[in-house]
Amino acid sequence: MKVIEIKTEFIKLDQFLKFSNVIGSGGIAKLIIKDGLVRVNDEVCLQRGKKIRNNDLVEISFYDDNGNIDKIIKLKVKQI
Numbered sequence: 745m746k747v748i749e750i751k752t753e754f755i756k757l758d759q760f761l762k763f764s765n766v767i768g769s770g771g772i773a774k775l776i777i778k779d780g781l782v783r784v785n786d787e788v789c790l791q792r793g794k795k796i797r798n799n800d801l802v803e804i805s806f807y808d809d810n811g812n813i814d815k816i817i818k819l820k821v822k823q824i
Contacts, residue, residue, distance in 0.1 A: 745801075745818040753823070754795040757782065757802070764819055766804055781805045798823035 748764045758774060761767040767776065776782060777792045783803040784794060796802060800821045808814040 745820050747820045747822050749822050749824045750796075750798075751824055754797045755821075756792065757784065757789060757794040757796055758792040760796045760802065760819075760821075761804070764802075766817055766819070776804065781807075796821055 746764070748760070750760075750763075755763065757777060758770055761773040761776075761782070762770060767773045774792055777790060780788050780790060781804060782789050783805075784796065785801055786803075798821055802819045802821070804817045804819075806814045806816070
């Protein structure tokens, strides 16, 4: 699990995905959120504007061409 430090009280989910360097662009972040590939605190999150706060756990699922889970990236938020 990778810890991502933020300096603000919260960060929006789509911005967080870009900030953590997991996703290269806001457009891709929007698509993977819309497709239900992102979980926040063990719940699928479809809101790209969801406020991500200290101690939240964000998981991003990546699938291979056959529809099988290829990898899951877990990010823990730490406010500094």
